[in-house]
Amino acid sequence: MxxxxxxxxxxxxxxxxxxxxxxxxxxxxxxxxxxxxxxxxxxxxxxxxxxxxxxxxxxxxxxxxxxxxxxxxxxxxxxxxxxxxAMQVGARFGGHIVQGHADGTGTIRAMDRDQNAVLIEVEPEDTALLRYIIPQGSITLDGISLTVVKTSATTFTVSIIPHTLAETSLADKKPGNALNLECDILGKYVDHLLHYRTGEGNGRPEPSGISMELLAQHGFA
The missing domain is CATH 2.40.30.20 (Elongation Factor Tu (Ef-tu); domain 3)
Structure with a gap:
């Protein structure tokens, strides 16, 4: 981890x-x-x-x-x-939970200055990953723990402080370059649990029947 x-x-x-x-x-x-x-x-x-x-x-x-x-x-x-x-037990946990298991790659579409920061817009190769990427959520780009500042139908954007830019390989990147993406593991588990459960007797996953409509009906959303 x-x-x-x-x-x-x-x-x-x-x-x-x-x-x-x-x-x-x-x-x-x-x-x-x-x-x-x-x-x-x-x-x-x-x-x-x-x-x-x-x-x-x-x-x-x-x-x-x-x-x-x-x-x-x-x-x-x-x-x-x-x-x-790998992180040490007992050390400060300054980023977020990162497994080092890339979900895929994304292409840098734009890099723009925002005063002392740089905004990097990324388009995942597999746009299905966007369901795990939310504003103010966590995302890993080439092993760097970052916070998502906004999303669109096909891209997401992160904001990089000067220290992170200077101390990582992001300083070498430009539009068109590919980055490794790892979405927040918590979001992936929640998504899986919402859509599947263990089938009785056969151990195979099957639809759980849980939906946003059902959660809203019972006051959970």
Whole structure:
């Protein structure tokens, strides 16, 4: 589990690929102190496992499922990536609950200045994800915990403070670039529970019959 607070920006030193399987070699400094083989590391918001540790670099495997549903396939030598180690029990929880399981990618449609901030408008590749994205809700972009400021029928917008822009790879991004998206896990669970329940006897999910109309009828909405 992660918080979406990026610890440092690493630099890709090499990519080995065979079909849709990849090994990423990443140079880092801050996270290397206690990193061990088998540890989880968020790389651009994707939870990966360290399989090799060097003095100033580590390597992670990328499986085909991750390759297909993230922007990791576009990385090359010199690419900058957001890094975060798994959260520690007892530490401050400054972001939100982040699993490192990308729901898909989104394309930056616009980046506009708003006084000291930058507004980034993103269009999800799968617009069905928008049902989990609400104003003042949480969203993870390339591993960064951010707050949604507004939504439309096809896009959502976040506001970035100067510190976040300077300390993450968002400083390298421009319209047309793809970002990894992870929606708030709480919203996904609520959506699932509203639409499905365990079928008696067979263990298979089936429609629950719960709807907004039913909730409103009984005073819950």
């Amino acid at each position: 992660f918080t979406g607070l990026v610890e440092e920006v690493g630099v890709m030193r090499g990519v080995s690929s065979k079909g849709e399987a990849m090994i990423l070699h990443i140079e880092a400094s801050r996270i290397m102190g206690d990193l061990k083989i088998g540890d989880s590391v968020s790389v651009n918001g994707v939870c990966l496992t360290a399989v090799e540790i060097g003095a100033r670099s580590f390597a992670v495997d990328v499986m085909p499922q991750t390759y297909r549903h993230s922007n990791l396939k576009s990385l090359g030598a010199g690419s900058r990536v957001n890094l975060e180690r």
